[in-house]
Amino acid sequence: MTGPALPQPRGELSAAVIAALTSGDTALDSTLPPTVDPYGDDLQLALYVLYELHYRGFTGVPDELEWDPGLLAVRRSLERPFLAALRRDVPPGTSADEALDALLVEPVGHDDSSVSHHLQRDGELWQLTEYAALRSLYHLKEADPHAWVIPRLRGRAKAGMVAVEFDEFGAGRPEEIHARLYADLMTDLGLDTTYGHYLDRAPAVALATVNLMSLFGLHRALRGALVGHFATVEVTSSPGSRRMAAALRRTGAGKAAQRFYDEHVEADAVHEQVVRRDVVGGLLADEPHLEADIAFGVHATGLLEDRFGAHVLKAWQQQHSALRTLPHGGTERKSP
Amino acid sequence: MTITPDGPLLLPGPVEVTLPDGTVVTSRRFTVALCTCRRSRIYPWCDTSHRRRTKNAKETR
Numbered sequence: 001m002t003g004p005a006l007p008q009p010r011g012e013l014s015a016a017v018i019a020a021l022t023s024g025d026t027a028l029d030s031t032l033p034p035t036v037d038p039y040g041d042d043l044q045l046a047l048y049v050l051y052e053l054h055y056r057g058f059t060g061v062p063d064e065l066e067w068d069p070g071l072l073a074v075r076r077s078l079e080r081p082f083l084a085a086l087r088r089d090v091p092p093g094t095s096a097d098e099a100l101d102a103l104l105v106e107p108v109g110h111d112d113s114s115v116s117h118h119l120q121r122d123g124e125l126w127q128l129t130e131y132a133a134l135r136s137l138y139h140l141k142e143a144d145p146h147a148w149v150i151p152r153l154r155g156r157a158k159a160g161m162v163a164v165e166f167d168e169f170g171a172g173r174p175e176e177i178h179a180r181l182y183a184d185l186m187t188d189l190g191l192d193t194t195y196g197h198y199l200d201r202a203p204a205v206a207l208a209t210v211n212l213m214s215l216f217g218l219h220r221a222l223r224g225a226l227v228g229h230f231a232t233v234e235v236t237s238s239p240g241s242r243r244m245a246a247a248l249r250r251t252g253a254g255k256a257a258q259r260f261y262d263e264h265v266e267a268d269a270v271h272e273q274v275v276r277r278d279v280v281g282g283l284l285a286d287e288p289h290l291e292a293d294i295a296f297g298v299h300a301t302g303l304l305e306d307r308f309g310a311h312v313l314k315a316w317q318q319q320h321s322a323l324r325t326l327p328h329g330g331t332e333r334k335s336p
Numbered sequence: 337m338t339i340t341p342d343g344p345l346l347l348p349g350p351v352e353v354t355l356p357d358g359t360v361v362t363s364r365r366f367t368v369a370l371c372t373c374r375r376s377r378i379y380p381w382c383d384t385s386h387r388r389r390t391k392n393a394k395e396t397r
């Protein structure tokens with residue numbers, strides 16, 4: 001299996017990481033400039049590239065570099081400010097239940113701050129296509145980083161987590177793996193389904209949503225936050241997916257495109273119940289001290305999703321592309 | 337089976353349901369959520385339409 005191509009750097013940090021992966025010389029200085037933006041393109045891309053070594057890697061980069069001590073030290077130095085910024089920016093002191101209960105409420109009527117509300121009512125096909133391209137970084141890894149938490153859970157939490165993951169991975173049928181259903185959606189929209197294809201076009205706000213689940217998934221110390229992330233995704237997915245399916249139906253995007261979201265309306269109504277009752281409930285019964293971390297995971301996910309949504313809606317309001325324009329040849333308002 | 341306080345009935349799958357008009361629908365999922373509020377648009381399966389609605393919900397997905 002060959003991985004995707006390495007992306008274009010977006011600053012000194014990402015340039016150093018990409019150069020190290022290309023040359024194999026990984027003796028990097030892991031001290032960061034104090035002014036580094038934890039949510040910015042340079043840090044988020046550098047982190048994204050280092051995390052990718054734990055998924056499928058990159059063409060031309062030796063698999064062994066996944067556990068290279070020099071790269072791991074750099075990864076840690078990038079994770080610290082990202083995690084510190086998230087801890088600083090989420091609301092403090094709520095219980096896991098309070099955090100999740102707030103997501104179990106649906107707005108009456110139209111919500112101006114929601115991408116799926118916008119797409120359902122007014123979305124144009126080029127916007128749906130852009131959204132699908134940006135989300136491909138997440139959905140083509142769908143459920144993958146959450147599998148890392150399995151050995152760290154026991155009993156009810158573990159059984160519930162594995163049952164939901166089994167569904168995410170197609171319940172024994174490769175053609176129904178959710179990441180595969182997403183690739184089929186992309187085909188309907190005329191997008192390139194190659195894993196990692198839209199990395200260069202994805203702004204930092206999109207990379208951060210993926211880095212968040214990699215961060216939580218790779219650290220056992222953050223297992224509570226990983227469960228909070230998973231619960232947030234499952235709780236918010238079903239109503240959002242209904243709006244997305246309606247948008248794709250209205251714009252005539254195609255059968256496979258609708259199928260991905262139709263499946264998530266039904267599946268995630270179940271997943272939500274299992275995750276809240278068994279995974280969150282089971283983990284809290286087992287390790288009550290993780291309560292604050294579960295809530296943190298919920299809030300951090302909400303925070304980064306809100307930032308991503310705000311970016312996309314703002315770009316579209318100005319009739320701009322929500323994707324990054326590449327230095328050579330990228331034109332605005334053209335489908336990606 | 338589990339009766340949830342605010343939503344569906346949870347049953348271990350697979351499940352076969354006969355609707356009032358005689359149609360039979362099946363779900364192969366490991367757990368199936370049967371709608372009890374009758375508001376679901378994919379009845380008899382739950383689609384979270386049972387959720388409380390509010391004027392100022394914050395939800396961006």
Ligand code: FES
Nearest residue numbers: 371372373382385
């Ligand atoms: S019980 Fe969930 S939609 Fe009716």
Ligand SMILES: [Fe+2]
Nearest residue numbers: 142168178264
């Ligand atoms: Fe899924």
Ligand SMILES: [Fe+2]
Nearest residue numbers: 234267268271
């Ligand atoms: Fe799910």
